[in-house]
Structure formats: C-alpha cells, structure tokens
Amino acid sequence: MDFELSDEQRAIRDTVREFAQGEIAPRAAGYDESGEFPYELVEGMARLGLFALPFAESVGGAGGDFLSYCLALEEIARADASVAITLEAAVSLGIAPIVSFGTAEQQQRWLPQLLSGERLWAFGLTEPEAGSDAGGTQTRAERRDGDWVISGRKIFITNAGTEISAGVTVTAVTGEEGGRRQISAIAVERGTPGYAQAPKYRKLGWHASDTRELLFDDCRVPQANLIGTEGGGYRQFLTILEGGRVAIAALSVGVAQACLDASLSYSAQRHQFGQPIAHFQATQFKLADMATQIELSRLMTWRAAAAVDAGRSAAPYASMAKLHASEVATACANQAVQIHGGYGFMEESAVARYYRDVKVNEIGEGTSEVQRILIARHLLADVLPL
C-alpha cells in the first residue's frame, strides 16, 4: 500500500496551495468582514481550471481525478472556507448532477460556462420541512402544456444569487407511487419568471459565500429541463451527496490544518513566564492531538476519494470521512482559539474566523447525525436490516 501522491497530484496541490496562500489568504479577512461575494477569487480559481478539474475531458472537463479535487479543496479551505464552499457547491452540487445525469443537450447548453467557472450553478434540495428528510419535500412540479410548473421554497442554497449564477437544479415532487412521493430534479435558469432569490442570509460563518432562500411561484420551465429520470431524483441526489460528503471532508481538513498552522506559529511567538507557550506541554499536547486527528481525517478523506476514483461506492467511507473530519475541524478550531487566548476571541485573529466558519461542516450535506445513521445502516445491513 502506497500513501504517496503521484507527481501530478503533488503538482496540483502545490499550485493550488501557492494560489490559495498568495491570492486568497490575504483577502480572506476582508471578505469575511464585508460579506461581499469574492468575484475576483472565483475568477482566479476559474483561470486555474478548478471548476473543470474532476470532470472527464469528454464533457469538457480537465480529466483530473477526484482525489486531486479534494487536495485542491483542502488547500482553498486552508486559506478561506467561504471560497472553498463556493467552489465545492459549484462543482459537487452544481456541475456534477448535470455531468452525471444530464442529457447531451443539457450538457452542451450549460456545461461550457460552468466548467470554465464563468457562471455558477446551484443545487436546491433543502426546504423548511425537508433536509435530512428528503421525503418531506413540499416543492411540487406539475406538467402543464408540455412544461414543468414549479411551486415551493428552498432554503440555505449556495451560489444561486450571485451576479454570475446561471441557474439551479431543484428537487420537486412530481407524483406519487404507492403512497410515496416521487421526487425529480429539474433545472431552472436564473431569470425564469416565477423564480426569485431572497436576499443573502446573515450567517455565523462563511460570510463571503452566497446563501439564500429560493422562491418558486408557478415557475414554468420546458419539460426538457428534467435532469435524469422522472421520479429518480432521490436516488440521484444520494449519489451526488456521496461525492459531496468526501468534498466536505476535504474542506474540513483544510480548515483544521489552518487552525494548526495558526496555532503553531502563535505558540512559538507568544511568551508567558519568560518562554514561548509552545514550550509548555499543555500547549504541545494540544498541538500533537490536533496534528494526529488532522492526519487521520486526511487519510480517511483520501480513502473515500480513492474509492470514488476507482468507480466503487464510497459508502460508508464518505460518511465516516465527513463525520470525522468535520468534528475534528470543530475541535481544532476550539483548541486553536484556546491556544490564542484572548487574542483568539478577537475578530482580527484568523482563528476567530475559523471558529465561526467551521461548525457548519457538521451540518451541511448531511448532518453528523445522518452520517452516523448511514454508517450504522451499512454496518447492520447483513445483521439486522433497518
């Protein structure tokens, strides 16, 4: 077993690291404070080719592997989690469904501008009464005169309301079979009458990412906008979320690494009782625990990414990686603030931002609770099917 990255994977990681530390990190605090969407950084990521990275050349992608994409996400998140989630949502939730389930016409229509990073595509799943429980979806789409007419609300949706947002894939109930709601995915372009985006939410963290409520009021789109099969929406987004979980794990590793980076340099500089606080075992043990847990999270992420690259199901590794990495990241942010003491409580310290940015990783794209359910279901599949 070889844990070494290939030359190409290392080169991709190093290039993204150089870009993230050179271009994103110096601007992260400013965007966090203003809450503005970082268009220039999205343009920079687009120039690097990050939006096309993990997609096949046959659809216009760069032909990179999923592990390389995870390495890139870790490096971007290490500089700014808001920018990382913007990339992750665009790639794993926006582009991936169109690549995986879209028709050739849909791909030709939307992919070029999405893979180039000129435009962003969103994914609308969560609703006031549906999130972890996708079966509770209330948004409905009815066939009328050869069109889909969509009505309902989506909440906490990333990338739908920026100046470069091109549209959203929404899940909606399109019928019932045997008492179960059939869910389908439908693409809605921005600007379609009846589709509106509410103002940006005020969030605990991820200030620079675009998160909004979406409103559909008799919103009419052509039948050809159905993504994948009718009634196949549920199965489709389970696949999509599996890749998304690995990506969120990578993003969590990046934030955790940033916490360790900051703690190492601060504890070497900060003096108490006539010596750097890094000389105290109380600090050293924190640093050692953080580093160990981060390495574990990273290996789990690579393990899950390798399964994706091998074309195997990443479950339950995707859930395990996401669960562990997100909880470790929160713990690391907590310890990083502790090591920074009073300074860590000040908004001018980067770790204060990490502390605010990190919690949502335990929630988005499947809460920790849902991950545990999925892992347990996998464990018990042969013993006691749930």
Next chain:
Amino acid sequence: MNVVVCIKQVPDPNSPGQLDPSTHLLKRDGELVLDPGDEFGVEAGLQLVEKHGGQVTVVSMGPERGLDAVRKALAMGAAKGVLISDDSLRGSDALTTAKVLAAAIRKQDFDVVITATESTDGYTGVVPQMIAGLLDIPAVTFAKSVSVEGDKLTAQRQTETGIEVVEATLPVVLSVTAGVNEPRYPSLKGIMGAKQKPLDRPGPADLNLEDVGGASTGQRITAIDSAPERAAGEIIKDEGEAAKRIVDFLADKKVI
C-alpha cells in the same frame, strides 16, 4: 517567433539554504522549486508568443530532479522541454553551464533567448552574457519591459541612474528582472497535460560537448566558510526624534 527560456531548479528560497562541506555546493536534498526568477522569464516568453505566434521551449541543465521544474514551465504553457542531465556536469561553473545551454539552444529554432538576470542559488549573474557570447548574438540585460516589432526587440533597462531604452535586432539574448510581469499560475489542465509534451534529454555527447564538465571546468570552489553572523541591530529609543533618526538612517542606506 520562437522563444527559448533558460530555467533552473533551485532549493526553495523560502527555506534557509545550507552549503555541503563535502562538495562545497548548496545542499539540494530539501524542497526544490523552479527558480522564482525564472518564472518571470517563462511568463515573458509566453507573452511574446501569445502576441506574435510561435512557441516557447524551456532549456535546463541540472540533476534528474530538475524535471519537476521543466514540467512546471510546461504546465505554465511552454510547448517543449529540454533537460541536460549528466553526472559529468555536477558542480559546473558558469562558463560550463553557458556552453551546455548554448549548445542546447543552438539545436532549437529561436528568435529570443530569455533568462533571469541570475539564479537564486548560484548568483554568478554572468551566464546570460556568456550564452550571448557563445551564440555570437547581442545580450540585452536587466530588462524591466520588453516588446518586439518585426525583427527589432525593444527593452527598458533598469539601471542605478535611470531607465535606458535599448533596441537590438533578433536573434537576441534577453535577461529579465523580477517584476517584468506577473507570472501566471500553471493551469490544472496544463499540469495534467505537461507529461504529454515533448521532452528532449540530450547528453553532452549529443550536444558535441565532449570537452566540458569534470576536469575541464575552469573554476572550482576550493573552500567554503560560514557567512559572518549578522551584527546586532541598532535600537532607536524614542526621545522625541526617533522618526527623524529612522528616516535619516534609511536615507543614508539609500533605501528611501
């Protein structure tokens, strides 16, 4: 127009370098990177061919690991790489380096040869002029901006006293200063495509260079010594005129 850019892989300037007492050379066992100074050269070459057509070839002499630096230049957009790697060339002096590079450049189709003004590890600062001498073409050095029209290259040269505008007829060797442009990041697709790009690996014999390297090297490093410890700085205590004293100090050092 075709451009050859000379590049070198060097120990990462961000980590402190160390000399090896047994070989008298800089230790190269740590992180190695494309010389940051050469990134400006590669970018300058790419900008020239993007404007005028043609392609960029990068030429490098160095150990096997130098392939990573060549690959980075290819990922940035160079079309072809040439790496001359041979045990007999270990510890080459500036003239040997220039002879090897010039021999490799001669085999390319070129209008402009671009180099940095000096390498970040060796700092001899004479290789560009030596290459020009060996190729018997003009050397335009320390350029801070470059343009080409027809067969005429125009460069602004930064000097102590001011800026010179220099013209030369192609072909020409051009050394560029840091800051001549803003080097691009390699695209990720470029990184993945770099392995497919043509790479030449000529040995000294392929370049008709039987008489370089080894015992024929004209210059040897006979001893190394540690650099003097940096003297303690001067602490200016503010008694009302600290600002003025700091300004005077900086002005005296010609920093401002």
